[in-house]
Amino acid sequence: MSEVNNAFLLNELQDQFSANIFSVEEPYGMLTIEISKDINLALLTFLNKHPQIQMQFLTDVCGIHHPDLKGKELAVVYHLHSLVNNLRLRVKCHMSIDAPQINSITSIYSAANWQERETYDFFGIEFIGHPNLKRILNVDEMDYFPMRKEFPLEDPTRTDKNDNYFGR
Amino acid sequence: MENTITDFDHKSEYTKLNLGPTHPATHGIFQNILTMDGEIIVDAEQTCGYIHRAFEKIAEHRPFYQITPLTDRLNYCSSPINNMGWHMTVEKLLGVQTPKRVDYMRVIIMELARISDHLICNSVIGVDVGALTGFTYVFQWREKIYDIFEEICGARLTTNIGRIGGLERDFSPACIQKIREFLKEFPAILREFTNLLERNRIFMDRTIGVGGISAERALNYGFTGPNLRATGVDYDVRAMNPYCSYNDFDFIIPVGINGDTYDRFMVRQQEMWESHKIITQALENLPEGKYFAEVPQFFLPPKEEVYNNMEALIWHFKIVMGEADVPVGEVYHSVEGGNGELGFYLVSDGGRAAYRLHFRRPSFIYYQAYTEMIKGSTLSDAIVTMSSMNVIAGELDA
Numbered sequence: 001m002s003e004v005n006n007a008f009l010l011n012e013l014q015d016q017f018s019a020n021i022f023s024v025e026e027p028y029g030m031l032t033i034e035i036s037k038d039i040n041l042a043l044l045t046f047l048n049k050h051p052q053i054q055m056q057f058l059t060d061v062c063g064i065h066h067p068d069l070k071g072k073e074l075a076v077v078y079h080l081h082s083l084v085n086n087l088r089l090r091v092k093c094h095m096s097i098d099a100p101q102i103n104s105i106t107s108i109y110s111a112a113n114w115q116e117r118e119t120y121d122f123f124g125i126e127f128i129g130h131p132n133l134k135r136i137l138n139v140d141e142m143d144y145f146p147m148r149k150e151f152p153l154e155d156p157t158r159t160d161k162n163d164n165y166f167g168r
Numbered sequence: 169m170e171n172t173i174t175d176f177d178h179k180s181e182y183t184k185l186n187l188g189p190t191h192p193a194t195h196g197i198f199q200n201i202l203t204m205d206g207e208i209i210v211d212a213e214q215t216c217g218y219i220h221r222a223f224e225k226i227a228e229h230r231p232f233y234q235i236t237p238l239t240d241r242l243n244y245c246s247s248p249i250n251n252m253g254w255h256m257t258v259e260k261l262l263g264v265q266t267p268k269r270v271d272y273m274r275v276i277i278m279e280l281a282r283i284s285d286h287l288i289c290n291s292v293i294g295v296d297v298g299a300l301t302g303f304t305y306v307f308q309w310r311e312k313i314y315d316i317f318e319e320i321c322g323a324r325l326t327t328n329i330g331r332i333g334g335l336e337r338d339f340s341p342a343c344i345q346k347i348r349e350f351l352k353e354f355p356a357i358l359r360e361f362t363n364l365l366e367r368n369r370i371f372m373d374r375t376i377g378v379g380g381i382s383a384e385r386a387l388n389y390g391f392t393g394p395n396l397r398a399t400g401v402d403y404d405v406r407a408m409n410p411y412c413s414y415n416d417f418d419f420i421i422p423v424g425i426n427g428d429t430y431d432r433f434m435v436r437q438q439e440m441w442e443s444h445k446i447i448t449q450a451l452e453n454l455p456e457g458k459y460f461a462e463v464p465q466f467f468l469p470p471k472e473e474v475y476n477n478m479e480a481l482i483w484h485f486k487i488v489m490g491e492a493d494v495p496v497g498e499v500y501h502s503v504e505g506g507n508g509e510l511g512f513y514l515v516s517d518g519g520r521a522a523y524r525l526h527f528r529r530p531s532f533i534y535y536q537a538y539t540e541m542i543k544g545s546t547l548s549d550a551i552v553t554m555s556s557m558n559v560i561a562g563e564l565d566a
Contacts, residue, residue: 028260028499057403058390059502060511062526079500079513079528083387083401086408090500111390114216114536122224137217137565146225153229 004052004085006031012053017043030088037093040076041103044091047080048108055089057081058105061115063123065097065148073097074125078105095125104130122147182210185547189218193296193551196561200538200550207546212539216532220565227525231490232258232332233468235525240326242529243563246285246506248277248317248329253503256411257512258332261499262466269457270334271413272450276347277320277329278412278503279443279450283354284313285506286394286436286443289558293433294365296552297374302364309357312350319343333467334460344451351448358440366437372430379541379553380428389537392530393508394435395557399427405504412503416453417446429556436558465492490520507531507558527566531559 009031010024020036020043035043047055060079067073072094080089093102104127105112116127117136124145127133135142144151188199197218203211223238230238239250252274259266287310291303314324320343321329321336330336339347365371381391383399396403404421406414422438424431460467464483473480486492496518502511508530515524534557541557542550 027497030500032498057387059509060500060513060526060528062513062524064515064524077513077526079511083403083408088500090498109390110385110388110537111533114532118532137220139217146222151225153225 004082004087006087009053009087009089012050013043013047016046030090032090032092034092034094037076037095037102040078040091040093041105041107044078044080044105045108047082047089052085053082053087054084055080055082055087057083058109058111058115059088061105061112061119063119063125063147065123067149069094071096074100074123076102076119076125100125101128102126103128104133106130121145124148178205181205187547187550189215193555195292195555196559196564198554198559198561198564202547202550204547209542209545209547209550212542212550214535214538216535217565219561223566224525224527227522229521231488231520232466232494232522233487235522236330237326237328239527240328241562242527242566243285243506243510243531243560244325245288245560246281247325247327248281249285249503249505250510251327251329252278252412253501253505253510254512255330255332256503257499257501257514258466259461260501261495261497261514261516262332262463263495264333264461264463264466266334266412266461267457267459268413268455269459270461272416272454273335273339273459274330274412275414275417275450276447276454277317279447280313280316280347280350282443282506283440284310285558286440289507289555290365290433290436291361292555293375293429293552294371296555297371299365299368299371302361305364306357306361309350309354312346316343316346316350319346331460331467333463334458336468337470338459347447347451351444351451354444358437358444362437366434374549374552375430375433375556376428377426378429378545378549379556380426381537381541382427385537385540386427386534389540390533391508391537392534393505393558394432394439395427395508395534397421398424398431398435400425405502405509409502411501417449419446429552432556432558494518494520502528505530507560507563508534529563529566531557531563532566535559535564 020039021033023034025032047053059081062077064075074097075092075094078091116130119125121135121138183204185202185204187202188194189197199215201213202209227235236251239254240247242250287306291306294302317327318324321327383401386396386399400423402421402423419442422435424435468487469480474484494516498515500513502509511528513526514522517523
């Protein structure tokens with residue numbers, strides 16, 4: 001049995017999903033792949049059920065907003081962990097801000113339930129197939145998604161404080 | 169038509185019960201909307217966000233040092249672990265190698281914080297089953313741990329301890345003295361606390377088989393920390409991905425079998441002994457050397473130097489104003505917090521502040537299993553299950 005490491009993992013994924021893997025990086029030792037948002041459920045199911053890789057632990061789900069990347073402004077980032085092999089993987093799915101829909105992975109990981117709700121709450125990413133997709137930390141009446149970059153932290157009309165000097 | 173028992177809709181007889189948001193037995197602002205069939209819980213729905221403070225948004229507008237006080241307020245029962253976790257994340261991004269002395273000092277502080285976290289959690293389980301005595305015994309010892317923190321950094325609860333690359337100052341002789349005293353006297357207290365509860369018939373009857381979860385379900389729900397280890401899975405970040413020289417120390421990872429309230433309690437009890445062991449080893453073998461790494465562009469210089477040394481003043485100004493260059497990159501770093509794997513996902517675009525910072529907050533992730541864990545149990549069992557899960561409101565809502 002070959003050792004399960006980043007190279008092996010990438011090889012297995014390329015065999016199955018090569019057409020939908022857009023980029024591969026390895027920042028700080030963690031394999032990071034960018035995939036088509038349509039295959040997120042299929043890819044995570046494959047990793048979960050794979051007899052050697054066994055990525056059965058979902059560490060984290062979060063959203064991220066890149067207003068400058070036209071056509072793929074929003075992203076969902078999954079951090080997965082194979083406890084058996086002690087191997088971590090980061091999976092990113094970019095999508096357009098005009099059609100922020102992605103498959104929910106709650107059918108494989110119960111842990112994704114609240115984390116997807118949180119991502120919806122802050123970024124407005126809709127998870128198709130989520131059992132109870134509603135706001136979780138913000139008030140239900142809120143009609144915007146506050147972690148998107150267009151919402152500044154402070155009053156945007158202020159002129160006495162130059163953002164260049166204070167933080168971003 | 170006469171009513172028979174078959175066309176009677178028993179669901180219409182269920183009672184809705186609001187447990188919280190400010191219920192004295194929930195130790196924090198948690199709301200649970202329970203559907204009760206008499207005394208039995210049929211369903212529960214949690215409401216979160218009562219103390220949501222938008223930390224992730226604020227973090228996108230602040231230089232790295234100003235994020236440390238935010239991490240204090242996540243799991244405020246063990247804030248030094250959060251502070252160190254954040255500093256280590258930044259160090260990982262910058263590629264800073266810390267001296268061994270820094271690692272050992274950090275380990276001492278983090279394990280003290282773990283003891284104080286577990287002391288609160290375990291004694292509060294006692295309180296929630298009606299045993300107040302243990303709580304009053306051990307709280308004084310949490311106080312002593314806070315005295316040590318005060319000696320190290322000047323603060324007690326929200327510590328804001330340490331710097332990027334090291335600590336703000338070396339351990340003073342008084343601090344070492346206090347740690348030694350604590351190490352000497354704590355075992356007797358912990359033993360006394362153990363005697364009060366561990367084999368106490370009432371306590372066992374109230375906790376064994378209460379709020380259990382299987383290892384498979386716990387893993388699927390993303391459990392980490394003592395809650396996961398109580399189900400028998402020996403996942404501990406300190407052993408799996410050793411950070412901060414944890415691989416230098418000899419300690420075991422206690423695991424439970426049933427994943428119920430009693431096992432969670434027992435795992436924490438054992439972890440306190442292990443933490444005691446780790447602190448003893450770290451203090452015995454505390455290496456000589458500097459208490460900070462040579463990264464002047466990130467390590468805030470001591471105040472005396474800022475006042476008397478031109479170079480230190482410049483660095484101080486540049487750090488406070490966020491002028492230091494940060495590499496572009498993304499990094500995930502996790503530490504074993506008081507209640508599980510506390511992760512920091514930091515995306516840097518080279519700017520002053522983080523482009524995106526996401527906290528992987530263990531209690532936010534495992535609290536969603538609460539419904540499943542309390543279904544079919546009574547209200548009083550639900551209360552003790554909740555306190556044994558060590559859900560901290562500040563961390564839940566971020």
